[in-house]
Amino acid sequence: MQLKPLSRFFILNSLAAAALGTSSMASAAFLDDSKASVEARNFYMHRDFRSGTGQNKAEEWGQGFILKMESGYTEGPVGFGVDALGLLGVKLDSSPDRSGTGLLQRDSSNQPEDDYGTAGLTAKAKMSNTTLHVGTLQPIIPVVMRNDSRLLPSIYRGAWLQSKEVEGLQLDVGMLDRTSYRDSSNYEEMAVFNAGARNIVLGNTATSDEFLFAGGKYQFSPELTASYYYGGLDGIYKQHNTQLVHVMPIGDNQSFKTDLRYVRSTDDGNSNVDNNAFGALFTYRVGGHGFTGGYQKMSGDTGFAYISGGDNMLINLLQINDFGNEDEKSWQVRYDYDFAAMGIPGLSLMTRYVSGDNVNLSGGGEGEEWERDTDIAYVVQSGPLKNVGMKVRNATVRTNFGRDIDETRLILSYTLALW
Numbered sequence: 164m165q166l167k168p169l170s171r172f173f174i175l176n177s178l179a180a181a182a183l184g185t186s187s188m189a190s191a192a193f194l195d196d197s198k199a200s201v202e203a204r205n206f207y208m209h210r211d212f213r214s215g216t217g218q219n220k221a222e223e224w225g226q227g228f229i230l231k232m233e234s235g236y237t238e239g240p241v242g243f244g245v246d247a248l249g250l251l252g253v254k255l256d257s258s259p260d261r262s263g264t265g266l267l268q269r270d271s272s273n274q275p276e277d278d279y280g281t282a283g284l285t286a287k288a289k290m291s292n293t294t295l296h297v298g299t300l301q302p303i304i305p306v307v308m309r310n311d312s313r314l315l316p317s318i319y320r321g322a323w324l325q326s327k328e329v330e331g332l333q334l335d336v337g338m339l340d341r342t343s344y345r346d347s348s349n350y351e352e353m354a355v356f357n358a359g360a361r362n363i364v365l366g367n368t369a370t371s372d373e374f375l376f377a378g379g380k381y382q383f384s385p386e387l388t389a390s391y392y393y394g395g396l397d398g399i400y401k402q403h404n405t406q407l408v409h410v411m412p413i414g415d416n417q418s419f420k421t422d423l424r425y426v427r428s429t430d431d432g433n434s435n436v437d438n439n440a441f442g443a444l445f446t447y448r449v450g451g452h453g454f455t456g457g458y459q460k461m462s463g464d465t466g467f468a469y470i471s472g473g474d475n476m477l478i479n480l481l482q483i484n485d486f487g488n489e490d491e492k493s494w495q496v497r498y499d500y501d502f503a504a505m506g507i508p509g510l511s512l513m514t515r516y517v518s519g520d521n522v523n524l525s526g527g528g529e530g531e532e533w534e535r536d537t538d539i540a541y542v543v544q545s546g547p548l549k550n551v552g553m554k555v556r557n558a559t560v561r562t563n564f565g566r567d568i569d570e571t572r573l574i575l576s577y578t579l580a581l582w
Contacts, residue, residue, distance in 0.1 A: 193244060196235025199581040203228055206314045206574050208264040213567035223264045223275065224256040227314040242289045248299050250315045251280040252346075265346050266314045279348040283318060293326040304335055305404040305426075306376050306394025308474035310345055312482075317345045317472050321374075334379040335392070340372045344472045354471045355399050355434070360488040360522050360530055360564055361466030365399070366433040373397035374470065378404070386410050400436040400468040402428045404476060420446040424476060428468045437464040440487065442478035444495075451504025455497035455515070465489055479517050482536045482558040483568060486519040491530070493519035509542040524564055532562035552576045 204227040211220050230249035236242025254267050257275035268279035283299025300319045301309040310317045321339035341350035352370035357363045378392030388408045395401040407423045422444040430436040444457040459479045461467060467487030469475040479486040479493050486493040497515035502508070514537040522530030540554040556572040 191238075192235045192242070193237050194235065197233060197582070199230070199232040200578055201228060201230045201581060202576060202578040204314060204574065204576045206266055206572070208266055208313075208572045209570065210264060211569040213569060218260065218263070220261055221264045222257075222261045223254075223266045225266045225314045226253045226255055227251065228253075229315065236287075236289050240290060244287045244289070246285040246287060246296075246299075248283045248285070248301075248318070249280070250282070250318075251278065252314050253278045264313075268346050268348060279346075281315075281318065281343050281348050283320075292328050293324070295322070295324050297322045300337075300339070302337075302339075302376075304376065304378070305390060305392045305406060305476045306378070306402055307339065307374065307470060308476070310472060310474045312474075313345045315345050318343050320350055331382040332379060333381075336377040337375075339374040339376075342470065342472055353396060355396060355436070355468050356471040359466065359484075360491075360524055361468075362489045362523065362525050363465045363468065364435045368398055368433050371397045371399055380406075386412075395431060396468075396470065398431055398433040400428055400434060401431050402426060402468065406476070417449045418447075420444075420448070422446075422478070424478060426467070426476065428463075428465075435465055436468045438467050438489075439463050440467050440477060444478050451501040453497075453499035453501075455495065455499070457495035457497075459486060459491075459493045459495070461487060461489060461491045463489075466491070479519070481515070481517060481534050482556060482572075483560050483570060484517075484519075484532065484534050486517060486532070486534075488519075488522045488530065490521050490523040491519045492521045493517055509544045511538075511540050513538040522564065530562070530564040532560065532565070535559045550578060 206227065207224045209222045212218065228251040232247040234244040234246065236244045252267060254275055254277050257267055259273045262269055262273060262275045267275045269275055285296050285298035285300065288295045298320065300321055300323055301316060302319065302323065303309060309319065319339045320341040321337060323335065323337035326334040342353050343350050352372045353374055354370045355363060374394065374396050376392060376394040378390065380388060380390035382388045386409055390406045392404045404426045409421045411419045413419055424442040426440040428436050428438040439462045442457065442459040444455060446453055446455040457478050459477060466489045467475065467477060474480065475485060477485045477487050479495055495515060495517045500512045502510035516535045518533040520529065520531045524530050536558045538554060538556050540552065543549050543551045554574045558570045560568040
C-alpha cells in the first residue's frame with residue numbers, strides 16, 4: 164500500500180493509539196514493564212553492475228522509521244499482553260532506471276513509491292517461563308530468520324510458542340503463514356529462494372501458506388551450546404538444522420571459538436530440493452583482534468533452500484552472496500577489530516574475503532565467484548548525540564556465472580526510547 168500525502172505518520176499514530184487503548188485492561192505490571200522505542204534509519208545504497216546487459220546500476224536513498232511497543236503482562240497464573248510494530252519507509256531519492264536496491268517499494272510500472280509501510284499487532288501470553296506470541300513475528304532461529312539489512316526489516320505472521328522452563332534449555336515450536344518483504348507493505352505467501360545457481364525446480368505450486376518449525380538449544384556449560392531445529396515449507400522443502408558451538412578461554416583476553424553447522428534439506432512433494440550444507444568457523448580472539456577462518460560445502464542435487472526474503476544460517480552468508488549454490492565449495496578469511504582496545508569505544512572494523520568454486524551450472528561448466536566485504540561502524544558513546552550510529556559497508560563481487568557488483572551502503576541510525 165502507498166500512503167496518501169500528508170498521512171505518512173498514520174501508521175505510527177494509529178499504533179500508539181492502539182497500545183494506549185489497552186490501558187483499561189492493564190494491571191500495574193502490564194504498564195510498569197512496558198517499553199517503547201522508535202528507530203530512525205537513514206539509508207543510502209549504490210550498486211554498480213560491472214558486467215552483463217540491462218540496468219547498469221541501482222542507487223536509492225530512503226528514510227525509515229521503526230516503532231516498537233511492548234507491554235508487560237497482566238497479573239495472575241497466566242499473564243496477557245500486546246506488542247505493536249510500525250514500519251514506515253520514505254523515498255528521498257530514486258528513479259525507475261536505478262531502482263531495485265531493496266530499500267523502497269515499487270509499483271507495477273517499476274516506479275519507486277513515495278512511501279510505504281506496515282503495521283502489526285502481536286497478542287502474547289505467559290505462564291511461568293513459557294510464552295506464546297500470535298500475530299506479527301520477527302523470528303531469529305536457525306530455520307527461519309527475518310532480514311534486517313535494508314531500510315526496514317522483513318516480518319512474518321503466525322504463532323510462536325517458546326519455553327525456558329529448564330535452566331539452559333530453550334524450546335521453540337510454531338507456524339507461519341505469511342511474510343512481508345523488507346521493501347513491501349503487503350503480506351504474501353512464502354517462497355523458496357532460488358537465485359544464482361541453486362537449480363531448484365518447483366512443481367505446480369511456487370508458494371506456500373504454511374511453514375512449521377520446532378526445535379531447541381541447550382547450553383551444556385558456559386563454553387558449550389548445541390541446537391537442533393526442524394523447519395518445513397509445506398509442499399516445497401523440509402529441513403533439519405544442527406549446530407554445535409564451543410568457546411575455549413585460553414588466557415587473559417584470549418579465546419578460541421569453534422562453530423560447526425550441518426543442514427539437511429529435502430523436497431516436500433513439489434520440488435527437487437536435495438541439499439547437504441556443512442560449515443565450520445574457527446575464531447581466535449586476542450584483545451581487540453578477531454581472526455576467523457571458515458569452510459563451507461554444498462552437496463546434493465540442488466543448492467541450499469530457505470525462505471525467500473529472509474536470512475539463513477550458512478557461515479558464508481555475506482553482504483551480497485551466501486555461496487549456497489549447487490555443489491559449491493567455499494572458504495572464508497575474516498578480520499575484526501574493536502577499537503575499544505585502543506581507547507576508542509564504539510568504533511569497529513570488519514573485513515572478510517570468501518572464494519567459492521565447483522558450482523554446478525545448469526548449462527554446463529563450473530561456476531566460480533568471490534566476495535570481499537569491509538564494514539566500518541561507530542556508535543557515539545556520550546554527549547547530545549549518544550547512541551547515534553554510523554556505518555559504511557562496501558562489497559565487491561566477481562563471478563563467471565552472474566553479474567559483477569561493486570556496492571556501497573551508508574547507514575545513519577538513532578534509536579530513541581519513548582518510555
